[in-house]
Structures are given as C-alpha cells and as structure tokens.
Amino acid sequence: MDAETMQLFAKALAIGLGSLTPALAIGLIGMRAMEAIGRNPEAAGKLFVPMLLGMAFAEAIAIYALIIAFTL
Amino acid sequence: MRQLTKNLTKKANNLPLAFSGIPLAAESLFDIGGFTVSNAMVNAWIAVAFFAIIAFVTSRRKSLIPKGIHNVIEALIEFSMKEIQKVTEDEGKTRRFFPLVATIFFFILFSNWLGLIPGTGSIGIWQEIHGHLELIPLLRPATSDLNLTLAIAVSAILTTHIAGVAYKGGFKHFSQFINFRGIFLSLKKGPMAFIVSLVEFGIGFIEIVGEFAKTLSLSLRLFGNVFAGEILLHVMLSLFAYVLPIPFIFMEILVGAIQATVFAMLTLAFLVVASSDHGHDEEHDESHEHETIEGTALQAEQH
Numbered sequence: 001m002d003a004e005t006m007q008l009f010a011k012a013l014a015i016g017l018g019s020l021t022p023a024l025a026i027g028l029i030g031m032r033a034m035e036a037i038g039r040n041p042e043a044a045g046k047l048f049v050p051m052l053l054g055m056a057f058a059e060a061i062a063i064y065a066l067i068i069a070f071t072l
Numbered sequence: 073m074r075q076l077t078k079n080l081t082k083k084a085n086n087l088p089l090a091f092s093g094i095p096l097a098a099e100s101l102f103d104i105g106g107f108t109v110s111n112a113m114v115n116a117w118i119a120v121a122f123f124a125i126i127a128f129v130t131s132r133r134k135s136l137i138p139k140g141i142h143n144v145i146e147a148l149i150e151f152s153m154k155e156i157q158k159v160t161e162d163e164g165k166t167r168r169f170f171p172l173v174a175t176i177f178f179f180i181l182f183s184n185w186l187g188l189i190p191g192t193g194s195i196g197i198w199q200e201i202h203g204h205l206e207l208i209p210l211l212r213p214a215t216s217d218l219n220l221t222l223a224i225a226v227s228a229i230l231t232t233h234i235a236g237v238a239y240k241g242g243f244k245h246f247s248q249f250i251n252f253r254g255i256f257l258s259l260k261k262g263p264m265a266f267i268v269s270l271v272e273f274g275i276g277f278i279e280i281v282g283e284f285a286k287t288l289s290l291s292l293r294l295f296g297n298v299f300a301g302e303i304l305l306h307v308m309l310s311l312f313a314y315v316l317p318i319p320f321i322f323m324e325i326l327v328g329a330i331q332a333t334v335f336a337m338l339t340l341a342f343l344v345v346a347s348s349d350h351g352h353d354e355e356h357d358e359s360h361e362h363e364t365i366e367g368t369a370l371q372a373e374q375h
Contacts, residue, residue, distance in 0.1 A: 063296030
C-alpha cells in the first residue's frame with residue numbers, strides 16, 4: 001500500500017464517515033420539527049427559520065469533512 | 073493575456089485536455105503591479121459595483137411617498153429591521169447592528185446568486201498547465217474563494233468584540249476572557265469560591281479558542297457550501313447539459329439564500345450576546361434555583 005493509495009482511501013473515508021452523523025442530525029431536527037408542526041399547525045411559520053438554522057449548523061460539519069476530502 | 077491567446081491558436085494537436093475539476097484556490101487572471109487579481113475577485117467587484125450603483129440611484133430624488141425602486145428598498149429595509157428586532161428586542165441595538173448584518177446578508181446573497189448566471193465558470197481562457205490544457209474561467213462565484221469568506225468572518229467577529237467593548241466597557245469585556253478580577257473578588261468569599269474562580273479563569277482561556285473557532289466555522293460553512301455547489305453544477309452540466317441540471321440549479325438558489333441567512337443571523341446572535349450583560353450569572357442562578365424548587369414543590373402539592 002503506497003502513499004497514493006492511502007491518500008485515496010483517506011479522502012474517501014473522510015467524506016464517507018464524516019457525513020454519517022450530520023445526516024442523522026439533520027434527520028432528527030426535521031423529525032422534531034414535523035412532530036411540532038403536527039401538534040400545532042399554526043406554528044409552522046414560526047418554526048421554519050429556526051429549523052433551517054439548526055439544519056445549517058448540522059450540515060456545516062459535513063462541509064468540514066468535504067473540505068478535508070478536497071484538500072488531501 | 074496575448075501570450076494566452078497565442079497558445080489558443082496553436083494549441084490543440086498534441087496537448088491532452090484536462091478536466092480536473094475546479095481548483096480549491098481561485099485562479100489568478102492578471103497582475104496589477106504585483107497584486108494578483110483572481111476571477112472570484114472580479115465577481116466581488118461586480119457585486120460591489122451593483123450595490124454602489126443602487127445606492128447612488130436611490131439616494132437622489134427623495135420624496136415623502138416612495139415610488140419605483142425606493143419602494144422595493146424600503147420594503148426590504150423594513151423587513152430586515154423587523155427580523156433583527158425579533159432577535160435583539162431593543163430599538164437602539166437594532167439600529168446600530170442593522171447596517172453590518174444587512175450588508176453581510178445582501179452581499180453574500182447577491183454574490184451567491186451571481187455565481188449561477190450562465191457563463192460563470194464556463195467562459196474562460198485555455199492555458200497550458202503541467203503539460204495539458206486547462207480552462208481558466210473568467211468568472212467564478214465570489215464566495216467560493218476562502219479569502220473572501222474568511223475576510224467577512226474576521227470582520228464580523230471583530231465587530232462583535234468592538235460591540236462588547238462599546239456596550240459593556242473594555243475592562244468588563246476582556247475580563248470574560250482573562251479573568252484576574254474574579255480571582256481577587258473570590259478571595260474574600262472563602263476557599264470554595266477561590267477554586268471555582270480558578271476554574272473560571274481556565275474557562276476564559278478556552279473562550280479565546282472559541283472565538284477563533286467561530287471565525288473558522290463561519291467562513292468554512294459559507295465557502296464549503298458554495299464551492300461544493302459549484303463542483304456539483306460542473307459535474308451535472310458535464311453529464312448532460314440540457315434538462316438534468318435544473319433541479320440542481322434550484323437547489324443552489326435555495327442554498328445561496330439559506331447560507332446568507334445563516335451567516336447574518338449568526339453574526340447578529342454573536343453581536344447580541346457580546347453586547348448584553350451576562351456576567352452576573354452567579355448571583356441570578358441561586359435565586360432562580362429557589363424559585364424552581366418552590367415551584368415544583370407547589371405543583372407536587374396540587375397534584
């Protein structure tokens with residue numbers, strides 16, 4: 001296993017493993033938001049922006065992993 | 073430039089074409105006396121020129137009843153101030169924070185959307201790099217350059233510190249990070265408080281690291297989203313350029329708006345936290361503890 005092969009593996013693992021937990025996090029945020037809207041449909045407008053904010057934070061972690069995959 | 077067009081005319085036969093994707097760093101177009109101008113910089117200048125023209129046009133012919141473009145701008149400003157007011161809950165702070173936060177939002181939004189116009193990233197100059205021909209695009213989304221996003225993030229975090237000093241006083245603001253005063257004050261209260269104050273001194277240092285983490289996270293979030301979107305569009309357009317990329321271009325429009333909102337909202341949240349007095353946490357905590365214990369005891373009695 002020479003250095004180039006290891007580099008390819010590192011790139012693939014970085015983005016592969018690094019996007020598991022952010023995907024889970026985004027799904028959980030969406031799930032709770034859907035539950036809250038289901039209980040109280042009038043609050044959908046108020047919930048939208050905080051939900052998007054939370055999802056953007058969770059997605060940022062996946063973006064960090066993507067940057068590592070690009071720069072290796 | 074003339075050198076490059078000469079290459080173009082005598083290029084094709086023996087040099088292989090390379091589509092190695094988009095480089096992470098923005099490609100440089102030309103030099104002005106030692107200062108390298110990159111294609112993302114050109115896009116940023118276009119955005120600045122756009123806002124300057126709008127500002128110039130709307131600052132003339134002011135009347136009490138707005139018409140035309142004044143209407144649009146007033147609606148936008150009113151909407152932004154209402155949203156900012158929801159976070160700050162203070163008229164004075166809204167007025168003082170509004171210029172920075174709104175500028176960040178509209179500049180990032182316009183730069184992101186400008187990068188979706190056909191021709192950005194595809195019209196360029198063929199240049200010979202390392203033995204094969206590569207396309208150097210003339211235009212590239214401004215926010216897909218880490219330099220720009222880092223500059224915006226650094227200026228936003230610096231402004232939060234300036235706001236902290238302006239609202240709380242320099243000594244109080246910096247004693248959040250380097251907390252000698254807390255140690256001296258706790259010497260009167262006994263050994264337990266002294267140890268707690270030492271721990272808070274250590275926490276103050278970690279807060280300094282947190283400031284750098286905020287800067288890095290703000291810049292990398294925006295850069296990563298726009299850069300990855302650019303690569304996605306390049307890949308989709310090179311697969312099949314006619315109907316397939318439409319949903320991805322829609323997604324890029326959405327992502328551009330969301331990232332601008334997130335950046336501006338985060339800056340606003342940091343500004344509000346830095347300018348508000350949250351150093352009296354210890355004294356408030358005990359009284360709140362008593363309230364909740366009594367509250368839960370009352371509720372237990374009722375049930």
